[in-house]
Amino acid sequence: xxxxxxxxxxxxxxxxxxxxxxxxxxxxxxxxxxxxxxxxxxxxxxxxxxxxxxxxxxxxxxxxxxxxxxxxxxxxxxxxxxxxxxxxxxxxxxxxxxxxxxxxxxxxxxxxxxxxxxxxx
Numbered sequence: 001x002x003x004x005x006x007x008x009x010x011x012x013x014x015x016x017x018x019x020x021x022x023x024x025x026x027x028x029x030x031x032x033x034x035x036x037x038x039x040x041x042x043x044x045x046x047x048x049x050x051x052x053x054x055x056x057x058x059x060x061x062x063x064x065x066x067x068x069x070x071x072x073x074x075x076x077x078x079x080x081x082x083x084x085x086x087x088x089x090x091x092x093x094x095x096x097x098x099x100x101x102x103x104x105x106x107x108x109x110x111x112x113x114x115x116x117x118x119x120x121x
Contacts, residue, residue, distance in 0.1 A: 001026050001027070001102075002024065002025070002026035002027065002028060002099055002101045002102065002108075002110055003024070003025055003026055003110070004022050004023070004024050004095050004096075004097060004110050004111065004112040004113075005022065005023050005025070005112065005113070006020060006021065006022045006093070006094070006095050006112040006113060006114065006115040007020070007021050007022075007115065008020040008021050008115065009093065009115030009116045009117050010116075010117070010118070011118045011119075011120065012085055012117075012118070012119055012120070013085075013119070013120050014085060014086055014087055014119055014120060014121050015084060015085065016085050016119075017081070017082060017083045017084075017085065018082045018085065018117060019079060019080065019081050019082065020036065020079065020080040020082070020093055020095075020115060020117070021077060021078075021079050022034075022036075022077060022078045022079075022095030022097075022112050023075065023076060023077045024076040024077070024097055024099065024110070025076065026101060027101045027102050027103065028076060028099055028100075028101040029099075029100045029101050029105055030053075030099070030100045031053065031073070031076060031097055031098070031099050031100075032052070032053050032097075032098040032099070032100070032107075033050055033051065033052050033053065033097070033098045034050070034051055034069075034071055034078040034095065034096065034097045034098070035047060035048070035049060035050035035051065035069070035078075035095070035096045035097075036048040036049050036050075036069060036078070036080045036093055036094070036095055036096070037093070037094045037095075037096055038089075038091035038092065038093045038094070038117075039091055039092050039094065039114075040090070040091045040092070045094065046060065047060060048060050048063055048067065048080070048093070049063065049067055049068075049069035049080060050069065051069045051070070051071055051078065053073075055071075057069050062088075063082075063089075066082065066083050066084045066085075067080060067081065067082050067083070068080070068081040068083075069081075078095055078097070080093070082117070085117075085119045086119060087119050087120070087121040088119075089117065089119050090117060090118050090119045091117060092114040092115065092116050092117075093114065093115050093116075093117050094111055094112050094113075094114045094115075095111070095112040096109065096110070096111055096112070097109070097110050
């Protein structure tokens with residue numbers, strides 16, 4: 001089965017940096033777009049950054065200039081480099097991928113389990 005496994009979350013001081021990784025594994029035929037979302041208790045999950053299979057990117061206004069999304073197609077991995085972190089960046093971060101896989105070659109959107117990022121002010 002296809003699954004996404006995240007790593008890299010943790011505690012960091014405001015102004016610091018952190019890099020998140022998310023690796024897809026399983027029966028994968030192809031991966032289309034990948035992205036990062038975040039969520040805090042009581043609020044809706046929001047898109048932080050996305051990247052297409054061709055490498056085009058988009059970012060939430062709140063993270064533009066500070067975060068960089070990238071992918072390594074050979075490793076089926078997406079990264080989120082976070083710089084100049086602010087307290088308001090504190091959230092659970094989830095990776096996301098649009099994947100065609102399985103023996104039936106079905107297209108589905110998959111989510112990681114989430115990783116906590118806490119920024120102290």
